[in-house]
Amino acid sequence: xxxxxxxxxxxxxxxxxxxxxxxxxxxxxxxxxxxxxxxxxxxxxxxxxxxxxxxxxxxxxxxxxxxxxxxxxxxxxxxxxxxxxxxxxxxxxxxxxxxxxxxxxxxxxxxxxxxxxxxxxxxxxxxxxxxxxxxxxxxxxxxxxxxxxxxxxxxxxxxxxxxxxxxxxxxxxxxxxxxxxxxxxxxxxxxxxxxxxxxxxxxxxxxxxxxxxxxxxxxxxxxxxxxxxxxxxxxxxxxxxxxxxxxxxxxxxxxxxxxxxxxxxxxxxxxxxxxxxxxxxx
Amino acid sequence: xxxxxxxxxxxxxxxxxxxxxxxxxxxxxxxxxxxxxxxxxxxxxxxxxxxxxxxxxxxxxxxxxxxxxxxxxxxxxxxxxxxxxxxxxxxxxxxxxxxxxxxxxxxxxxxxxxxxxxxxxxxxxxxx
Amino acid sequence: xxxxxxxxxxxxxxxxxxxxxxxxxxxxxxxxxxxxxxxxxxxxxxxxxxxxxxxxxxxxxxxxxxxxxxxxxxxxxxxxxxxxxxxxxxxxxxxxxxxxxxxxxxxxxxxxxxxxxxxxxxxxxxxxxxxxxxxxxxxxxxxxxxxxxxxxxxxxxxxxxxxxxxxxxxxxxxxxxxxxxxxxxxxxxxxxxxxxxxxxxxxxxxxxxxxxxxxxxxxxxxxxxxxxxxxxxxxxxxxxxxxxxxxxxxxxxxxxxxxxxxxx
Numbered sequence: 001x002x003x004x005x006x007x008x009x010x011x012x013x014x015x016x017x018x019x020x021x022x023x024x025x026x027x028x029x030x031x032x033x034x035x036x037x038x039x040x041x042x043x044x045x046x047x048x049x050x051x052x053x054x055x056x057x058x059x060x061x062x063x064x065x066x067x068x069x070x071x072x073x074x075x076x077x078x079x080x081x082x083x084x085x086x087x088x089x090x091x092x093x094x095x096x097x098x099x100x101x102x103x104x105x106x107x108x109x110x111x112x113x114x115x116x117x118x119x120x121x122x123x124x125x126x127x128x129x130x131x132x133x134x135x136x137x138x139x140x141x142x143x144x145x146x147x148x149x150x151x152x153x154x155x156x157x158x159x160x161x162x163x164x165x166x167x168x169x170x171x172x173x174x175x176x177x178x179x180x181x182x183x184x185x186x187x188x189x190x191x192x193x194x195x196x197x198x199x200x201x202x203x204x205x206x207x208x209x210x211x212x213x214x215x216x217x218x219x220x221x222x223x224x225x226x227x228x229x230x231x232x233x234x235x236x237x238x239x240x241x242x243x244x245x246x247x248x249x250x251x252x253x254x255x256x257x258x259x260x261x262x263x264x265x266x267x268x269x270x271x272x273x274x275x276x277x278x279x280x281x282x
Numbered sequence: 283x284x285x286x287x288x289x290x291x292x293x294x295x296x297x298x299x300x301x302x303x304x305x306x307x308x309x310x311x312x313x314x315x316x317x318x319x320x321x322x323x324x325x326x327x328x329x330x331x332x333x334x335x336x337x338x339x340x341x342x343x344x345x346x347x348x349x350x351x352x353x354x355x356x357x358x359x360x361x362x363x364x365x366x367x368x369x370x371x372x373x374x375x376x377x378x379x380x381x382x383x384x385x386x387x388x389x390x391x392x393x394x395x396x397x398x399x400x401x402x403x404x405x406x407x408x409x410x
Numbered sequence: 411x412x413x414x415x416x417x418x419x420x421x422x423x424x425x426x427x428x429x430x431x432x433x434x435x436x437x438x439x440x441x442x443x444x445x446x447x448x449x450x451x452x453x454x455x456x457x458x459x460x461x462x463x464x465x466x467x468x469x470x471x472x473x474x475x476x477x478x479x480x481x482x483x484x485x486x487x488x489x490x491x492x493x494x495x496x497x498x499x500x501x502x503x504x505x506x507x508x509x510x511x512x513x514x515x516x517x518x519x520x521x522x523x524x525x526x527x528x529x530x531x532x533x534x535x536x537x538x539x540x541x542x543x544x545x546x547x548x549x550x551x552x553x554x555x556x557x558x559x560x561x562x563x564x565x566x567x568x569x570x571x572x573x574x575x576x577x578x579x580x581x582x583x584x585x586x587x588x589x590x591x592x593x594x595x596x597x598x599x600x601x602x603x604x605x606x607x608x609x610x611x612x613x614x615x616x617x618x619x620x621x622x623x624x625x626x627x628x629x630x631x632x633x634x635x636x637x638x639x640x641x642x643x644x645x646x647x648x649x650x651x652x653x654x655x656x657x658x659x660x661x662x663x664x665x666x667x668x669x670x671x672x673x674x
Contacts, residue, residue: 001388002395027370027388030395066376092379118390173299174390180368181388189554189643191667196524208422215552216429221341221369224554226643226667227426229524241636244597 001029001181004117006108006142008036009050010133016123016153017054019277021061023121024093026185028068032096033058034111040083040101048074051097069095104135108142119178121151130154130271140271143280149178150280151247157276159186159246163228163238164281165193165270166251167202169210175251175281176217182279188246189224197232239273249279286312289404290331293317294324294350295339295366304337307393308400321345325353332358335384335403337396340367340374348377355382360410362403366391412440412578414516414547417505418494419446420476423520427549428480430520430669431488436556437646439581440516444494445508447501448473466498473498502538509543516578518547525639527656530664534653534672545574546652548670553646556585557626558671560614561642561650563590563607564659568614574673575649576621587627588614589642593658594632599641602630639665647671 005020007013024031035051037044052074062068069091076087083101088094096115100107112120124130124139130152132138143150162182183190192214195202203210211227218225230238242248250270271278291313293301301317308315316333318324321344328336336354340347351363362384367374370388378386384406385399416431418424431442448469473496481494497504509517523529533539539546560575562568590607594600604611607630618625631638639662642648652674653660663670 001391026372026375028375028386029388065372116392116394118392173297177368177389181370184369184371194522205421212422212425215426219429219552219554224644226551227422227522228667229522231524231526234524241597245640 001027001119002032002115002117003027003029004032004034004108004112004115004120006034006036006111006120006122007051007054008104008132008135009046012123012125012132013050014054014057015156016121017057018061019153019156020121021058023181023185024058025062025066025068027181028093029118030094030096031069032098032111032115032117034108035097035099036104036107037099037101043074043077043085043099044101047099048077051099055095055097066092068092071095072097104132104138105141105145109146112146112148117148118174119149119151120146121153123153124271126154127275128272130274143271143278146280147282149175149282151277152271152274152280153277154274155276157246159188159277161189161191161242161246162186162249162279163191163193163242163246164249164251164279165195166207166211166214167195168251169203169206171210171214171251172282176214178279178281179218179249180221180223182247183223186246189226190218191226191228191242193238193242194227194229195232195235196229201229202232236273239270240275243273243275243278247277247279248274249281251281287408288312288314289334289407290314291316291335291337291400292324292327292333293337294321294342294347295319295337296321296342297339297368300339300366303393304396307397311397313400321347321350325350328354328357333361334407335362335364335400337364337366337400340365340378341369348374348381351378351383352381360407362407364396364399364403366396412438412515413512414438414440414442414518415445415505415509415512415514416442416490416518417445417447418477418480420480421520423522423549424480425484425520426522426551427518427520428484428486429552430549431486431490431518433553433556433646434488437553437558437582437584438516438578440578441491442488442518443491443512443514444477445505446473446477446494446496447504448496448498449501450498469498470496502536505538506541514544516544516547517542518549520549522550525636525661525665527635527661527664531653531656531660534660534663539652539672540654540674542674545578545674546672547647548672550669551667553669554644555646557587557645558584559587559589559642559645559648560618561589561591561648561659561662562610562614563592564657565653565655566610566651566659568610569617571649571651571673572614572617572621575671576618576623578671579623580621584623585626586618586623587629587645588618588625589648590628590630591638591659591662592630592632594634596633597637599631599633599637602632604628604630606630635661635665638662640667642666643668649673
């Protein structure tokens with residue numbers, strides 16, 4: 001499993017380290033810490049310092065019981081492409097620190113693509129905003145445009161359940177496996193949420209079949225899973241309630257009907273309304 | 283002239299999709315691959331012959347992956363075992379390494395990730 | 411051996427109810443019979459004599475195929491009693507008729523509606539639910555364990571609840587929790603002192619122990635129906651009396667994702 005963590009020098013990026021560390025320590029994933037900066041001439045001193053301090057904090061969490069990653073020194077950062085500086089270490093698993101200069105969204109998406117990441121994690125400001133400093137709507141854009149699953153962490157919280165919305169039938173094996181890891185990590189239950197509009201379930205019989213398949217899949221794996229139907233008009237309230245108890249997830253497919261129904265983009269809306277973490281599954 | 287040894291790989295995962303994805307790709311790379319979705323059948327097979335590399339899931343009905351890999355290492359300590367799991371915890375990873383596994387990989391993973399690990403295991407085997 | 415009737419349609423609710431059947435033997439010692447009702451539309455009801463009989467035969471055949479498809483898809487391990495009974499007519503009337511003539515101990519059906527209290531109220535006060543001659547098991551999800559809860563308080567006839575529950579679960583080693591609910595406009599669950607449950611709770615406990623049940627826990631809980639409904643999600647089912655009026659307890663039952671045993 002390859003995890004990419006996108007960070008800047010603000011506190012919301014530091015706040016996600018305990019969550020990233022817990023996920024990495026349990027899954028023994030290859031991990032990349034990506035820092036984004038404006039200056040294209042060389043590694044920004046402030047950003048390098050921030051990344052090194054993030055690394056120290058991460059390793060203090062992860063390597064407590066087992067040395068999973070070897071530390072990287074700032075001197076090891078080498079230019080690997082235009083506006084990209086990178087260094088890796090090989091402990092039991094691979095740790096990479098990378099700095100990319102330029103547009104933050106493009107940098108994050110390019111890194112995820114280059115590494116074929118399975119999960120991209122980033123933090124954001126709390127409350128009903130979900131922002132990065134000086135980067136309007138960045139978490140929402142990353143969640144919407146990345147090719148892999150994205151976890152946006154607003155506030156560190158123990159998740160007792162994961163509520164995952166399903167409005168289409170495009171559910172990848174990778175997304176099922178990612179849910180498995182998260183329910184194991186949090187010892188949480190899973191709610192498979194269907195949405196009912198005026199004409200019944202969004203996605204009709206196809207989604208019903210997929211919901212049943214998912215319920216069976218998790219039931220056979222002894223994962224506590226429940227089907228839950230929510231009225232479209234109560235969706236936003238439900239999201240707020242669900243985030244109090246854990247992670248809100250959304251299976252995103254090319255044919256996602258919800259995004260067509262909503263006047264505003266659904267992913268952005270969920271990311272904004274959620275008060276803890278939101279997981280976009282691909 | 284030294285001919286490159288063909289390595290044998292056994293894959294055990296109760297989700298058929300895993301073997302379906304891995305088998306053709308590994309065969310293309312020249313490995314001889316046998317796949318199993320039931321641990322009891324795989325257990326029977328390792329009693330018949332040794333494999334160079336065993337790739338096993340952990341959470342399975344019947345004999346679980348931890349018991350299976352213990353049996354593999356008991357019968358053939360030279361076999362390199364790679365654990366793949368959809369339900370990873372720090373404890374299962376540590377226990378796997380205690381039992382001498384070569385590497386531990388959490389699902390989801392890309393084909394490139396597991397072939398990289400297999401290649402490293404191959405290097406180790408061929409350097410003996 | 412008890413007798414239960416499970417109504418099937420070709421939908422998600424029935425798929426869940428079918429799969430739930432696999433865990434029923436651990437909770438209730440019962441044979442389960444299957445029924446499917448095809449409701450003809452007005453056009454199909456036209457005609458008399460041979461025309462009507464032929465039409466009904468065709469509708470019945472379609473219904474039989476639908477049920478067979480469902481049974482094939484779900485591959486349930488539970489052995490149902492006899493062949494599915496395929497009936498043409500008004501769903502409520504036909505099920506009620508079968509429940510009465512067949513002298514069943516339990517009626518089972520799936521339900522995957524939203525937690526909308528008005529919708530739930532309409533269902534539990536429908537002719538089928540209110541006139542059913544036996545308790546109703548409304549299956550909302552698969553069971554995650556064998557523990558069940560008795561939801562008490564707020565207008566529950568405790569003698570009726572315990573009596574029906576014991577009748578259905580005798581001969582079964584079912585672990586029971588007693589949950590006494592008190593409404594509070596608070597978005598998190600509070601666990602109150604046991605004495606808040608009053609003498610009702612003591613009477614329920616006494617009756618359950620006399621009935622040979624193991625009581626695993628006794629909880630007096632308060633909060634909104636949403637949070638209390640969610641708190642109940644780890645039980646195989648929650649038993650309570652059939653609500654006859656809108657109340658916070660009814661809303662708990664509407665909100666919980668767990669299956670309900672409705673006694674009346």
